[in-house]
Amino acid sequence: MDAEVQQTVRQLFSKYDGAIQGIKALIHEREKMDFISVKNSLEETFKNPPSYS
Amino acid sequence: MVKRKRALGNNEQSSAKLAIEYMTGVNKETGEEVFTESDRQKVQEAILLTVPNFDVSLGTVTQPEFVKYKGNLVAQAVALADLGGGGMEGSGTARWEADSLYIEDNLDIAQYFRSVNENGERDREKKNSINKDYWHGLIPRFILAKADNLNYS
Numbered sequence: 472m473d474a475e476v477q478q479t480v481r482q483l484f485s486k487y488d489g490a491i492q493g494i495k496a497l498i499h500e501r502e503k504m505d506f507i508s509v510k511n512s513l514e515e516t517f518k519n520p521p522s523y524s
Numbered sequence: 525m526v527k528r529k530r531a532l533g534n535n536e537q538s539s540a541k542l543a544i545e546y547m548t549g550v551n552k553e554t555g556e557e558v559f560t561e562s563d564r565q566k567v568q569e570a571i572l573l574t575v576p577n578f579d580v581s582l583g584t585v586t587q588p589e590f591v592k593y594k595g596n597l598v599a600q601a602v603a604l605a606d607l608g609g610g611g612m613e614g615s616g617t618a619r620w621e622a623d624s625l626y627i628e629d630n631l632d633i634a635q636y637f638r639s640v641n642e643n644g645e646r647d648r649e650k651k652n653s654i655n656k657d658y659w660h661g662l663i664p665r666f667i668l669a670k671a672d673n674l675n676y677s
Contacts, residue, residue, distance in 0.1 A: 483604070484611030493615020494622060510637055513623050521609070521617040 526631040533575045540571040570599040574606045 481487075501509055547559035547567065573596075577588045585607060593599040610618030627633055 484608060486614035487611040489614040490610035490618035494610070494618050496615075497619055497622070513626070516620055516623040519616070521613060521620045 525633065525636070528629045528631055532577070536571050536575045540568045543567050543571060566596060566598045569593050569596050570602040573599045573603040576607070 501512060504512065544564055544567070547564050550558050573587060573589050573593050575587070575589055576585045579586050587603050587607065590600065590603055593603075604612070609621050
């Protein structure tokens with residue numbers, strides 16, 4: 472990828488680090504869950520939809 | 525689980541057609557040019573730009589038409605929002621997008637959840653499939669693969 476484009480994408484996606492850590496933590500968390508807990512966790516997600524900034 | 529089969533491009537073509545029909549209809553009903561030809565073109569391009577490509581070599585999803593609409597900032601903003609929510613908004617949005625795609629791809633998940641509520645954990649094979657599917661889910665893989673491609677990880 473062109474360095475200038477990569478720089479622009481990095482600025483635009485400045486929250487990628489947080490997203491990656493969040494997804495890794497979620498995968499790790501749900502790997503250990505039983506089915507009912509996965510179901511509850513999925514439901515919990517949709518109780519709190521994202522508020523876009 | 526019943527998996528969604530994605531026909532790439534069909535959804536977007538249909539959505540663009542519906543949007544154009546709606547805008548044309550409003551113009552006819554009001555007798556005024558509420559939506560100009562330029563408006564209609566922007567909306568159509570914005571939707572068509574979101575046609576995804578599942579790139580095996582990158583291990584993630586891309587929008588191959590992105591460059592084609594270089595002059596349409598509205599279209600590019602919609603396209604970025606379509607795939608880049610996690611990157612621009614952080615982990616809460618990434619989680620919401622991951623779970624949304626998981627529900628979208630497993631068409632009978634709601635039915636199965638209800639049956640579990642009613643009958644307890646009677647179907648171990650499906651239960652295992654759901655757990656396995658989740659953490660091999662598409663969006664987590666896409667997000668992590670994108671990070672790799674941007675040297676983020």
